[in-house]
Amino acid sequence: MKGFKKFISRPVVIVLLLVMAVGLLLGTGVEGTRAVLNQESSPFHANVEVASIDVALLENGSQIANNGYNGGNPSGELKLSEIVDGKAKLGYKYPEQIAVQNTGSIPQFVRVTILKYWKEKGSNKRIDLDPSYIVLDETKDGWQKDANASTSEREVFYYLPVLEPGQTTPALSSTLSISPEVLNEKTEENYTYDDLEFHLEAKVDAIQNHHAPDAIKSVWGISVSGDENHIFLN
Template sequence: MKKKKKSFSVKPVFLFAVAGFLILGSTVGSTRAALTYYSENYAVQAEVSKIGISLLENGEIISKRDYDKDNQWMEEHGELLKNLVGKDEKFALGKAYDEALTVQNSGSIDTFVRVILTKSWTDADGNKNTRLSPDLIDLNLLTDNGWVIDESATTRERTVLYYTRLLPAGESAPAISDTLTVDPSIGTKVKEQVVSEEDGKKTIKTIYEYDGYHFTIDAEADAVQTHNAQDAIKSAWGIDVTVSEDGNSISLQ
């Protein structure tokens, strides 16, 4: 009798907020990181309890979620961008700040991993403003070290990256990014509004388009076990991949 395929999916979401970066009167710099786990059971005995993944920023673990020996989730989470600027330093437009993001296989089995990064501008209530350009939030991505961008699933806001090499248990993937820069041109993006007109004279108010908005970067990491990787990845991520003969790497089709 054909065994029923089982799936495993957990999506905890952690919100990390950074306050105090003032640009034109707005608080800039909130980031959310979501750690997502997928594993398909194609063996007689499931190994989902051995999967774990951690998000690292500049070499430090910011968030992690793993199974412990009692098959209970063990999680830790902190704040991204917390140390983006020094204690007495003011956030500067156009400056490239160190922002090396990557993932670590904190489980006990080898996995393939995916990361989804989303950039946006939000108001004080957390509402996205799609009129404002995510291109002005420059998270410099590195794609010459095993990471590859899925262009078919990528938009101006959303970038989907796959690490094409097997990630052994306990090891970290190379950095996905190295710097974060906010384009200084946001300080010149203004619009004028006539607020009053009397005796043929107009009073015009200059409004900065990005005033009062936060930039946000959402990072979502997924792990898939390597057993029967082609089918597992198709089931978990909905994409077709080719697995190398030795099972140590994948390529997007």
């Protein structure tokens, strides 16, 4: 019950409640009518379609995560398929095109959060090491980084134009590389980053385009200007 109350209190859901209520009333009417018709005729069925916000995260054209009213996992660990035997070449720019697709039925604005960190093999992440050596090259093709919310470990991107159903954004990134400057981090005995794993994770979420500035402020906690077709970070 608590989960349901939390769900219906979300601003992105409020505008859909009227549609959902109508759907339930129609369903009730259909069932009542069918109960009578069953005495003299075969049963019939009717479907009620409710608008939904659903979004998918793409890496180099392949879906790695999805998020929305229909469930899914909004987070995914990026694959970096061109890395052979799990060993990355310092300074080499691996293709890494991260994009978002609107898989729902209504226009929406989308946000992607990128996490970068280091780990020892089979161990927890190393919070004492510098994630900025993991370099994700941005395209700025319709995307804007939220400088106030971003750190060396966490980067937050907003796609400023509205994303229509079925559409896919331009990639927010082009390549990923490990800076050769990690070689400057060493002790007398070894290199600090030698034989460590670097990790890159991404999360996607979306919000309706109706009353966008108010909805984004309520759900994402940031102030934007604009309208149902385009937003601007304040």
